[in-house]
Amino acid sequence: MEALIIAAGCGERLKPxxxxxxxxxxxxxxxxxxxxxxxxI
Structure with a gap:
């Protein structure tokens, strides 16, 4: 099985x-x- 996990971004809404x-x-x-x-998965 192959999978692509997208885990990008700065998490602006979760700051601090x-x-x-x-x-x-x-x-x-x-x-x-x-x-x-x-x-x-």
Whole structure:
């Protein structure tokens, strides 16, 4: 299987949370956003 995960952008609407780490690395309920996306593929 091949997949393309688009994880670009500055996360302007999530500032100040995105000042220290990019949006895909932000934790939600104990998992990072990118981990949740990868697990759903």
């Amino acid at each position: 949370f995105t000042l220290t780490e990019p949006k895909p690395l932000m934790p939600i309920l104990g998992s990072r956003i990118i981990e949740i996306i990868i697990a759903s």
